[in-house]
Amino acid sequence: MKHKTSSCTAILVGKKASIDGSTMIARDEDGYSGINPKKFVVNPAKDYTGETFVSKYSGVKIPLTGKGCRFTATPNGLKDEGRWDEQGINEYNVAMSATETELTNPRMLGHDPLVEDGINEDAMVYLVLPFIKTAREGVARLGQLIEKYGTGESNGIAFSDHDEVWYLETVGGHHWAAQRIPDDAYAICPNITCIEEIDFNDQANFMYASDLKSFAEKYHLNPNPDHFNFRKIFGTQDEADAYYNTPRAWYGQKLFTPSVTQEPTSQDIPFIQKPERQISPEDIQFFLASHYNGTVYDPFNTSASGNEKEQKMFRSIALDRNQSSCILQIRNDVPAEYAAIQWVKFGFYAYSAAVPFFTNIEDTPENYKIAGKDVSTASAYWLNKALAVLVEPKYHQFIYQINGFRDDCQSYAIQRVEYITKAAKGLTGEKLTRFLTDENNKTAAEITKRTKALMSDLVKQSLLSSNYQFERGDNL
Structure with a gap:
């Protein structure tokens, strides 16, 4: 089976680097084509005992057990290739974003090939997010699954809770490492292996496959044995990276x-960086919608x-x-609920405008649960994809109006x-969940209304x- 990869961009922000003390992980999911219908849904808590997960994408079969909690997700609208839950937050306020497509170098793949029927992007959120209560638990669970079942892709996966932010990267079929993002720092991930120096004595800030170090030593993978630079040992640093990947981190x-x-083409742009001002959700929205502006x-x-x-x-x-x-x-700075x-x-x-959804909810708006093959403004996905079709041919005519629309929606x-x-x-309890669900519906309805009004005007x-x-006489 030929794997389809998506080329995403991610940013992770520690709680002391954010403007309000929040932890934030964020990612653009960029599909393998211009069309990949998406939904936003809530998966209820349930007992997974006796269920065997079967991937429609890779064919991997994984038995599940135990009770799993409620979690939000942005899955594929079309189920032909499986779930692809992508990113969400569970009822314990643990967030997970999977995945950032990356590359492993040929030498590593020669010794630890990718696993054709392994755990891939389509399955990771479903196999992990319902079963964890902290970000650190998420790293450990996914790492164990990769070591046991293997993976068919090289990926980066982000986890966070109210206290910690982690980034896990897979290399080869069975190996991985994860680094905790310092509280006062941020990290940008642009489809390359990102983690740099690993300190095997610092268990508070690094986690990794049980044989990662010995495997690298056994097969002579480390070109600089005085250090253990994960990126340089396992990643790629070719011309394509310099033009496809590193410029996004640079920007x-x-x-x-x-x-x-x-x-922009530097292969040594650091993974961990300290911001010179505290970062807000609006800053992240701008970065993840950017195109080297200015x-x-x-x-x-x-x-x-x-x-x-x-x-x-x-x-x-x-x-x-x-x-x-x-x-x-x-x-x-608010109650966990x-x-x-x-x-x-x-x-x-x-x-497009970003919509803030509180995640302690029982359902999502109807137009966010619809994403079929056919274009329909009843679908939030298709509504916003259609907006791009209107704007792109007349970008310079419409962009100031578009920016004003986005600013107004952001303020709202x-x-x-x-x-x-x-x-x-x-x-508390069901009253709170019902309230948050209803208010989310109102927020989404207003931004949908504004988007439709904008499109009507642009048409x-x-x-x-x-x-x-x-006109008559134009040729005279």
């Missing part, structure tokens, strides 16, 4: 740590000094394969989060500004 660090001078590399030509060659030089974050973008935010928010955005990220979303947080005080403008008009 993110340019935004949040502007005093650091780096080249630089000569912007494919939309927002810099007067850029030429066509420069504008096509690097892979942009915003591109036509954008499907679903989520910020998984666990707040620390309503601390978790999943910001969801469908479609082309540079045009912030107001809603504040209102719902205050109104939730004193509510009218397009009809009135067509290049294919002709």
